[in-house]
Amino acid sequence: MTKNKLSVLSRVLITLASLALIAVFFLPAWRIDLFAPQYPEGLTMNIWINGLTGDVDIINGLNHYIGMKHITVDMFPEFSYLKYVVLFFMAFGLIVAITGRRKLLFAYLLLTIIGGALAMYDFYSWGYDYGHNLDPTAPIQVPGLSYQPPLLGHKRLLNFDAYSLPDAGGWIVITAGILAFVVWALEWYRHRKVVVRPGLASFLVASQLLIIASCNTSTPEPFQIGKDNCYFCKMSITDSRYGGEIITKKGKVYKFDDLHCMIQYLKSGAEKEANISKKLVVNFEKENQFIDIEAATFVVSGELKSPMGSNAAAFINPQAAANFIGGKTAETTGWQQLYNKVQ
Numbered sequence: 454m455t456k457n458k459l460s461v462l463s464r465v466l467i468t469l470a471s472l473a474l475i476a477v478f479f480l481p482a483w484r485i486d487l488f489a490p491q492y493p494e495g496l497t498m499n500i501w502i503n504g505l506t507g508d509v510d511i512i513n514g515l516n517h518y519i520g521m522k523h524i525t526v527d528m529f530p531e532f533s534y535l536k537y538v539v540l541f542f543m544a545f546g547l548i549v550a551i552t553g554r555r556k557l558l559f560a561y562l563l564l565t566i567i568g569g570a571l572a573m574y575d576f577y578s579w580g581y582d583y584g585h586n587l588d589p590t591a592p593i594q595v596p597g598l599s600y601q602p603p604l605l606g607h608k609r610l611l612n613f614d615a616y617s618l619p620d621a622g623g624w625i626v627i628t629a630g631i632l633a634f635v636v637w638a639l640e641w642y643r644h645r646k647v648v649v650r651p652g653l654a655s656f657l658v659a660s661q662l663l664i665i666a667s668c669n670t671s672t673p674e675p676f677q678i679g680k681d682n683c684y685f686c687k688m689s690i691t692d693s694r695y696g697g698e699i700i701t702k703k704g705k706v707y708k709f710d711d712l713h714c715m716i717q718y719l720k721s722g723a724e725k726e727a728n729i730s731k732k733l734v735v736n737f738e739k740e741n742q743f744i745d746i747e748a749a750t751f752v753v754s755g756e757l758k759s760p761m762g763s764n765a766a767a768f769i770n771p772q773a774a775a776n777f778i779g780g781k782t783a784e785t786t787g788w789q790q791l792y793n794k795v796q
Contacts, residue, residue: 459553460643463636467558471546473629474539477502480622485602487512488614488705493723499620502539503532520591521600522583531575555640562637565630577604607674607706616704673698673733674706675741685714686761693741695759695766697734699724713763716795737766738773746788750774754783765791
């Protein structure tokens with residue numbers, strides 16, 4: 454019988470993972486953030502297990518003009534039973550920990566996968582109806598255009614950047630779920646009589662932490678020529694070779710068509726330096742390849758006709774910049790020097 458039992462450590466970890474679900478009773482599980490030029494600080498809707506908080510009234514006021522329904526607690530019947538679903542998973546997890554039965558752990562993980570998939574499908578279905586079922590008498594109507602919010606990540610809706618991500622409670626639940634899968638993997642190796650070296654255990658845990666980190670949306674977004682606008686000058690981006698991006702710690706991406714615009718925005722202080730995760734520039738020689746500002750080499754030349762007149766372009770290293778210059782009248786510089794030149 455012992456070969457079908459979980460180890461003491463595994464039981465403790467499953468107990469912790471189960472009790473961690475308590476977080477959703479005290480912390481928001483999901484959030485939707487909206488950013489626009491008129492709302493640089495952003496608007497947030499926090500989704501809890503039994504309600505909504507944040508700038509819901511302001512969002513409803515804006516969405517009224519394009520015919521979207523008012524967001525209310527009543528439109529989410531899930532709020533009436535979600536707490537019981539969470540309590541079920543907590544109780545089931547504790548039963549797994551107490552009995553130590555591997556088959557129950559497998560069933561727990563299977564239900565976790567099914568429950569997560571159903572939750573995402575339910576959220577998608579709500580978003581689809583919310584973004585497509587519009588009031589035909591709305592003041593603003595754009596034929597053929599829908600406003601479905603993103604299921605996960607970023608989406609452009611008119612002049613708003615919409616972000617849909619787990620909130621604090623959601624991240625805790627995701628981490629607890631991953632911990633349960635780590636326990637299953639370790640138990641699988643143990644019962645196959647494979648020696649689980651400390652390095653292997655560390656690798657499994659580290660790989661799960663890497664998965665969590667990869668869910669962070671602090672990654673650059675490819676420029677879409679003719680669709681994206683420069684955040685600073687509001688001009689349509691028609692040439693991405695001179696562009697750059699600023700990414701905040703929340704995952705918001707600001708796109709710029711010219712390094713002049715990017716630097717002017719940074720100097721404006723509209724986004725605090727402490728909130729910025731990355732500052733990237735486009736490699737002039739390769740479309741949508743981004744380089745960290747400190748690693749790039751910049752060429753300034755009158756022969757470079759950038760959209761807003763900085764006439765500066767980024768290259769991946771000094772040799773690439775030198776090869777480009779050839780016999781041109783140009784100079785190479787670093788980011789700080791270029792930053793100081795822009796007035």
